[in-house]
Amino acid sequence: MTEPTLPTTNIELQSRRQAGWPSLLARRRQDLLAGRTFFIFSLIPISLAAFIIIMLVIRAWPIFQAHSLWDLLTGEVWKPEQGLFGFMPFIAGTIWVTTTALILAVPPCLLTALYLSEYASSGLRTFTKPLLDLLAAIPPVVYGVWGIIAVVPFLQNWVVPFAHDHLQNVPLLGSTNPTGFSILAGAIVLAIMVMPFIISVIYEVMSNIPSGLKQASLALGTTRWQTIRWVTLPQAMPGIIAAIVLGASRALGETIAVLMVVGNVAQVPHSLLDTAYPLPALIANNYGDMMSVPLYDSALLSVALILLVMILIFNIGSTLVLRRFVGKDKL
Amino acid sequence: MKKRWNRRHITEAIVKGCMRISFGLVAGSLALILWTIISQGFPSLSWEMISQPPKGGFYLGGGGGILNAILGSLYMAGAGTVIALILGLPIALYLETYLGDSEWGRYVRLSLDVLWGIPSIVYGVFGFTLMLAIGLRASMLGGIIVLALLELPILTRAMDEVIRMMPQDLNQAALALGSTRFEIAVRVVTRQMLPGIITAILLAFGRGIGDAASVLFTAGYTDRMPNSLLSPVASLPLAIFFQLSTPFAAVRQRAYAAALILTVIVLAVSLGSRWISSRLSKYIVK
Numbered sequence: 001m002t003e004p005t006l007p008t009t010n011i012e013l014q015s016r017r018q019a020g021w022p023s024l025l026a027r028r029r030q031d032l033l034a035g036r037t038f039f040i041f042s043l044i045p046i047s048l049a050a051f052i053i054i055m056l057v058i059r060a061w062p063i064f065q066a067h068s069l070w071d072l073l074t075g076e077v078w079k080p081e082q083g084l085f086g087f088m089p090f091i092a093g094t095i096w097v098t099t100t101a102l103i104l105a106v107p108p109c110l111l112t113a114l115y116l117s118e119y120a121s122s123g124l125r126t127f128t129k130p131l132l133d134l135l136a137a138i139p140p141v142v143y144g145v146w147g148i149i150a151v152v153p154f155l156q157n158w159v160v161p162f163a164h165d166h167l168q169n170v171p172l173l174g175s176t177n178p179t180g181f182s183i184l185a186g187a188i189v190l191a192i193m194v195m196p197f198i199i200s201v202i203y204e205v206m207s208n209i210p211s212g213l214k215q216a217s218l219a220l221g222t223t224r225w226q227t228i229r230w231v232t233l234p235q236a237m238p239g240i241i242a243a244i245v246l247g248a249s250r251a252l253g254e255t256i257a258v259l260m261v262v263g264n265v266a267q268v269p270h271s272l273l274d275t276a277y278p279l280p281a282l283i284a285n286n287y288g289d290m291m292s293v294p295l296y297d298s299a300l301l302s303v304a305l306i307l308l309v310m311i312l313i314f315n316i317g318s319t320l321v322l323r324r325f326v327g328k329d330k331l
Numbered sequence: 332m333k334k335r336w337n338r339r340h341i342t343e344a345i346v347k348g349c350m351r352i353s354f355g356l357v358a359g360s361l362a363l364i365l366w367t368i369i370s371q372g373f374p375s376l377s378w379e380m381i382s383q384p385p386k387g388g389f390y391l392g393g394g395g396g397i398l399n400a401i402l403g404s405l406y407m408a409g410a411g412t413v414i415a416l417i418l419g420l421p422i423a424l425y426l427e428t429y430l431g432d433s434e435w436g437r438y439v440r441l442s443l444d445v446l447w448g449i450p451s452i453v454y455g456v457f458g459f460t461l462m463l464a465i466g467l468r469a470s471m472l473g474g475i476i477v478l479a480l481l482e483l484p485i486l487t488r489a490m491d492e493v494i495r496m497m498p499q500d501l502n503q504a505a506l507a508l509g510s511t512r513f514e515i516a517v518r519v520v521t522r523q524m525l526p527g528i529i530t531a532i533l534l535a536f537g538r539g540i541g542d543a544a545s546v547l548f549t550a551g552y553t554d555r556m557p558n559s560l561l562s563p564v565a566s567l568p569l570a571i572f573f574q575l576s577t578p579f580a581a582v583r584q585r586a587y588a589a590a591l592i593l594t595v596i597v598l599a600v601s602l603g604s605r606w607i608s609s610r611l612s613k614y615i616v617k
Contacts, residue, residue: 031511038425042435044418045484046442052449052457059460108353115350130605135361137534137601138594139541141568145590146364148575149371192360199357223343253450255544256572280452280544287456288469288548304456308449315448319441 053308060302063295072302078266085299087306089266093183093276094307096269097258098251100187105195106244113202118228129200136196144260147189152261155273156180163273175273181263184272189261190251198247205239205325206232239325242318249314253307255280279307365594372591375584381592385554390574392581397589400570403557404593407471407550407566408540411478412486415535418479419487420528424516427494440491446484452544454481459548471557471564474550478539486535493527494520501616523615526608533604537597543568567593 022030063072067085075086116125156179167173175182209232217227233240263275264285287300379396386395422439430436458477459469467473501523505515521528543566551563552573567589574586 027511027514031513034513034516035425035429038421038429041418041421042425042430042439045422045439045446045487048480048483049442049445049449052453055457055460056453108356111350111353112357115347115354119347119350120354134598134601137537137541137597138364139543139568139597141541141543141571142368142590142594143364145571145575145587146367149587150363150367192364195357196361223339225343225346226339249448253448253452255450255452256568260572260575280450283452283456284544284547288459301456301460304453308453311448311450312445316441316445319444319448 053305056301056305056308060298060305063298063302066295073306076268080293080296080299083295085295087279087303089268090277090279090282090303091306092268093262094252094278094280096183096272096276097186097190097262097278098248100183100272101190101194101251102244102248104187105191105198105247109195109198109247110202110240113199113206114228116199117203117206118224118232129203132196132200136200140193140254140257141260143189143193144257147185147257147261151185151188152180154180155182155185159184160273172272175271177263177271177274179263179275181261181275182273183262183269183276186258186262186276186278187272189257190254193254193257194247194251197250198243201243201246201322202240205236205243205322208239208325209235236325238321242321242325245314245318246322249311249318252311252314253280255284259284279303283307368587368591368594371584372587372589372594376588376591380585380588384556389554390577390579390582392579397565397567397570397585397592399554399556400565400567400589401592401596403471403474403550403564404540404567406557407474407478407546407564408536410475411482411539412532412536414475414479415482415486416532419483419490420521422487423490423494424520426491427497428512428516428520440488443484443488443491447488450544451481451542452547455545455548458545462549468561469549469551469563470559470561471550472560474546474564474566475560477545477549478542481542481545482535482539485538486531489531489534490524490528493531494524496527497523498616526611526615529611530604530608533600533607537600540600541568541593541597543572567596 063085066083067075072085072087073091074088075084076088077084077086078089116128120128160175160178160180160182163170163173163175164178213231213235214227217231218224222230258278259281262278262281264277264281265275266277266282267275269276283300283304286296377396379394381396381401382398383394383396384399385397386393389395422443426436426439430439454477458473458480461476462468462473497520501519502515505519510518546566547569550566550569552565552569553563554565555562557564571586571589571593574582574589577583
């Protein structure tokens with residue numbers, strides 16, 4: 001067998017070129033050209049993000065000139081025909097639904113993620129992880145259908161009558177809304193929707209905690225829960241909070257599943273069983289057929305802008321925290 | 332040795348019990364959703380529903396099916412995914428082979444994360460405003476564009492994560508043989524990471540086909556079969572949504588069946604991607 005040799009002479013290089021090999025120079029050029037082309041492609045996401053924000057600001061500008069931001073945010077009356085644009089009912093609705101959903105979702109998610117990462121057998125783990133991905137893939141509209149089939153009738157037949165009879169004076173639960181279409185219905189649907197996502201992210205954070213820490217603690221004779229409570233959780237806490245915030249930003253923007261079950265009445269809610277009208281639902285129900293009313297278009301785009309700003313603050317903050325946690329090769 | 336129970340062991344048992352219960356709760360509620368959709372959707376599922384477009388009076392309980400919506404969704408999500416792939420694959424390759432951990436790479440990744448976080452309703456609004464500006468009505472083309480924009484960050488980021496897992500030895504072996512970064516990107520990375528890339532593509536497709544809020548304004552809705560890029564087109568999520576908003580029980584039953592069809596499509600895509608990538612992964616360097 002002859003050893004392959006590097007081409008040392010011009011003649012050898014020339015013969016390789018004649019055999020169909022591109023020259024070194026051509027390959028260099030190709031590499032540089034590809035790099036420049038790729039660079040142009042990499043401008044797409046950045047300019048798209050900027051373009052979306054700039055366009056929303058420009059289109060929302062007229063309403064901010066006609067009304068002060070404070071009046072818009074605190075106004076409680078939504079009557080576009082009369083020029084009254086109060087976002088308060090919608091912002092309150094969004095906050096109510098999202099907060100309730102998180103209160104419902106976080107404890108089981110946290111415990112489940114801890115169980116999967118610290119206690120569960122590897123068999124259960126390898127079985128659960130793909131299942132979570134699968135469940136995260138179910139479209140929102142299907143969760144909405146489930147809400148209408150299961151959650152709303154359940155609330156209407158059981159919870160609402162009970163609340164009417166016994167809890168009328170209890171804050172957060174007394175309501176005059178006779179239907180099951182309510183904040184609670186939206187929150188339940190939303191909570192279950194974000195669960196697979198939050199569990200996956202918390203699990204990811206937990207499994208990136210150095211195992212030496214845990215082993216050192218266990219070697220001192222602690223129980224597993226003591227190790228989790230005093231070693232793992234303090235380490236993972238910023239990451240866990242970031243995971244929850246990321247889940248919240250998903251929940252804030254969820255449109256169709258929530259829209260289907262919250263009732264969509266423009267009033268400031270006072271109880272879990274009241275109807276609500278979150279920001280995304282307002283856009284979905286009204287955008288596209290309001291061109292004749294002055295400023296309506298601009299008002300809805302400013303709603304989209306407010307929603308986007310809320311979500312971006314949550315999203316960027318938690319992404320930056322998680323990045324420190326999950327390591328540079330994951331996020 | 333007999334275990335001595337003291338407070339910390341009791342706490343341990345309680346906590347473990349709570350964890351098991353919440354695991355059961357989470358698994359149970361998700362199973363409940365699937366079961367509800369299957370048990371409610373299956374009885375009203377028929378061949379007519381899958382094989383025919385709506386006939387007259389469909390929303391009053393008349394005959395016909397939702398073939399138009401099934402095809403519309405498949406076309407839009409398919410074309411959207413292809414466009415997103417054409418734009419996203421170069422970005423993902425660039426991030427790994429050219430940029431690595433550089434400053435610009437971090438900015439591009441952050442911007443992709445930001446785009447991923449933007450809710451689909453905002454994409455819908457953005458797309459519709461853009462279409463107004465260039466004089467395009469609600470149409471299949473609009474739906475395709477918006478779904479491509481929606482899927483771009485998902486697809487690119489998923490591919491990027493897969494590509495970053497590539498064994499460094501492979502990279503270095505290719506470099507040691509004198510290959511350029513572009514040759515590594517095209518000849519090594521895309522082949523080695525093909526299973527992961529296919530998973531990412533199908534993940535993005537699944538997200539695209541299930542999304543309602545973004546196509547609500549941009550693609551519109553029609554009872555006709557999709558036949559032109561410039562006319563409105565039906566989509567499955569909206570078909571479910573609109574059928575549910577009618578007061579007729581028969582129509583609502585069909586919405587459940589449509590939800591079942593959509594779920595089956597999404598789960599089939601998801602399972603299929605797992606199957607393909609496990610089949611292909613025997614050809615890659617471990």
